[in-house]
Structures are given as structure tokens and as C-alpha cells.
Amino acid sequence: MVTVKYYDSPLGLIFLAADDTGLIGLWFEGQKYFAQTLTRNYQTGSTPILESAVRWLRVYFAGEKPSFTPRLHLIGTDCQIAVWKRLLAIPYGTTATYGEIGKQVAAERTGFRPSPQAVGGMVSQNPISIIIPSHRVVPANGSLTGYAGGVIQRARLLMLEKTDMKPLLIPPSLSALLPLEAA
Known part of the structure; x- marks a missing residue:
């Protein structure tokens, strides 16, 4: 059975979903691909897996690097899962x-040679935002486009991690919207 709950983050509501194996989803309310891995059979409540994810989020939104990862249950194609697992290796406060x-994934998987565009498609469908840090993956030109949670959310997450924003292309119209509100 899948259990869901909301977490009220400094960036807005986050919807979490877990089954008996692990966390299957973590989405900003209304983001692209919202709840795409969620079945129709679910209940609202709490489980140890969801509470672990909430603890992780509390540490993260306090501006610290969490020292643990909640148990995850990745649901996707073999290629998607390989890319999502690779995202977990991107260091806190950096981009790739x-x-x-x-x-990197091609070096680990024989016969898998995805284009940057194919990787972008797989990254954008990451069902466990933030914990699997798709916000840390940017195009080669440094623009902040393409994040399923939105450009502002991506920039705020990177700023929270104290990522060097100088090499990234931030549209001037967004600059005033970026400071993260105090939690």
C-alpha cells in the first residue's frame, strides 16, 4: 500500500509518497510530472519511510547537507534508474x-550512450525531487531551464546549498525572486 503526506517546506508544499519498499515520490505541489508514479490506491498518513524523508528535508532546508538518504524505491526504466542513481553522486553544493x-552513466553501462537531451528527459522525470538532486544538473551553457520544479525553485535550491552561482545563467527578471525566505 502506498502512503502519502504533505510537507510544508520554505519553498512551498511538497507531496511525498512511499510504499513498503521505500520513497517513491517527492514533488513540489503542481510541478511537471507531479505524482506520475502514484497509483490510485493510496492512503494518507505516515510511515517510518515518510518520516525519514521528512527528517531529511528538515536538515536540508536548515541549510545543512543531510548525512543519510531515506530508503528509496525507484520506479522507471533501467536507463532512467541508472541516470537517477548517478544524480545521487553529484556532491552537495555543486552542479554537473x-x-x-x-x-558517467555510459562508462558504467555497456551499450548505453545517451545524448545530453536524452539525459535531460530522464532527469526531468525524476520522481524524487531534491533527495535525488536533479536541480544540480544544468545544460552545458549554465542556463537554469528545464527543471520540472521550475527555474525559481532550482535557483533557490542551489542557493540554499551555497552553490557558486556565477557560472550559471540567471535571467535578470528572476534575480529579485531568488532569495530563500527564512524558514
Whole structure:
């Protein structure tokens, strides 16, 4: 049985879903691909897996690097899962490009040579936002486009991690919207 709950983060409501194996989803309310891995059979409540995810989020939104990862249950194609697992290796406070992720996954998987665009598609469908840090993957030109949670959320997450934002392309119209509100 899948259990769901909401977490009220400094960036807005986050919807969490877990089954008996692990966390299957973590989405910003209304983001692209919202709840795509969620079945129709679910209940609202809490489980040890959901509470572990909430603890992780509390540490993260306090501006600290969590020292643990909640148990995850990735649901996707073999290629998607390989890319999502690779995202877990991107260090806190840094970024990687879609091309770099593709090359790293290709080095680990025989016969898998995804283009940066294919990697981008798989990254954008990451069902466990933030914990699997798709916000840390940017195009080679440093633009902040393409994040399922939105450009502002991506920038705020990177700023929370104290990522060097100088090499990234932030549209001037967004600059005033970026400071993260105090939790």
C-alpha cells in the first residue's frame, strides 16, 4: 500500500509518497510530472519511510547537507534508474551537466550512450525531487531551464546549498525572486 503526506517546506508544499519498499515520490505541489508514479490506491498518513524523508528535508532546508538518504524505491526504466542513481553522486553544493551525467552513466553501462537531451528527459522525470538532486544538473551553457520544479525553485535550491552561482545563467527578471525566505 502506498502512503502519502504533505510537507510544508520554505519553498512551498511538497507531496511525498512511499510504499513498503521505500520513497517513491517527492514533488513540489503542481510541478511537471507531479505524482506520475502514484497509483490510485493510496492512503494518507505516515510511515517510518515518510518520516525519514521528512527528517531529511528538515536538515536540508536548515541549510545543512543531510548525512543519510531515506530508503528509496525507484520506479522507471533501467536507463532512467541508472541516470537517477548517478544524480545521487553529484556532491552537495555543486552542479554537473547533462553531458557529464550521460558520459558517467555510459562508462558504467555497456551499450548505453545517451545524448545530453536524452539525459535531460530522464532527469526531468525524476520522481524524487531534491533527495535525488536533479536541480544540480544544468545544460552545458549554465542556463537554469528545464527543471520540472521550475527555474525559481532550482535557483533557490542551489542557493540554499551555497552553490557558486556565477557560472550559471540567471535571467535578470528572476534575480529579485531568488532569495530563500527564512524558514
